[in-house]
Amino acid sequence: MDLSNNTIERICKIFGHLDALEKRGVDFVSSKELAGEIGATEYTIRKDISLLGGPGYTRKGYEVKSFKKELGEKFLLTKRRKACIVGLGRLGTALLDYENFQEDGFEIVAGFDCSVNKIERIRTSIDVFAVSRLEEIVEARDIELGIVAVPAESAQEVVDLLTKAGVKGILNFSPVKVNIPTHIVHLDMDFTNALRFIAARFIMKKT
Amino acid sequence: MDLSNNTIERICKIFGHLDALEKRGVDFVSSKELAGEIGATEYTIRKDISLLGGPGYTRKGYEVKSFKKELGEKFLLTKRRKACIVGLGRLGTALLDYENFQEDGFEIVAGFDCSVNKIERIRTSIDVFAVSRLEEIVEARDIELGIVAVPAESAQEVVDLLTKAGVKGILNFSPVKVNIPTHIVHLDMDFTNALRFIAARFIMKKT
């Protein structure tokens, strides 16, 4: 299958929203409702779904439970995925305890920091280690995702370590562009750029 | 002017990179180099720049200093913009101290939380207040940006407060879709969705 990033992003949002609907006990949802909820049009939603080979007809919309299950299976979103966090500064420790990860199928199974002092001070239920043990632990615990929360100057180094250790995906919170081999899926979350983007749109408004 | 979001996003990244180059004392940069650095093609970069009314000819690329200045002025990225953070849990306090904001032209001038206990405990150089004073402080301090770092269940409420207080942009870290009036520029940073996106691309790989 070969879906565009936009489509994948929308599918992820749909999945999250189906999850919420399921918890609220809703049985059916229409493309229109989904569209409103995730900020897209009903056409786009239906097209996205049709690319996956849409479920089946009903006159009430999609059946929440089975649709969610289908998406989960197709994208393996149901599989619990193990992740680690590198860099246990304020942001890193905040992420360590971010409950939503655990709820939504991701499991933070290790934290790393280069400061041994910090490692000893941290109080959390998640195991923390020195960065020097990263490769060993990632392999031993089958970690697929690396979350990078170190300062700009060590970001590249950490990414290289994670790459060497064999993670499949990297979520980068450091505010620099790092070189990541193309076989590793990655996404940058740069807060400053996010604010800049908002500020720039103050001026260049386009819907 | 009427630029697409993609273009604006790239311009923001270019701006950030020019800033880094300037600090490193680099004088010129070509579209090709910029492209590599922000993950785009040289064509796209040149097209983006031409939409702004490109600078001038040289055989060495763009002149870092003047180009950065030009972008800053056109997008008002140079103006220091005031922001506040609502929700002083782990993420919120991490953001309070996120040094990069201060460096890059954004100034966090207030923090808000509904727990008075928490407000008293927090040790930071930034003023913190009860959420009940949000409207008053936002107006008094001319705050343009609201950063939402509260749990899902209070996100909508906080967004409504910020809207009423008159902020122009919202950066939403809560993991739910909130309704935000269209005249307010906003951006969602949903960590779980980010991880899902990465996980989904493990399967649906499309460059």
Added chain:
DNA sequence: GCGTGTGAATAGTTTCACAGCC
């Protein structure tokens, strides 16, 4: 020669329109 600026061509995405099913 090197690297930009930009119209034209290509590729990709979204919207529409409508047939089909419950």
Added chain:
DNA sequence: GGCTGTGAAACTATTCACACGC
């Protein structure tokens, strides 16, 4: 009647090709 699934149309974005300035 209501809502989906999907080919075709409209739109948007990216890439290319090449003229131009230094």
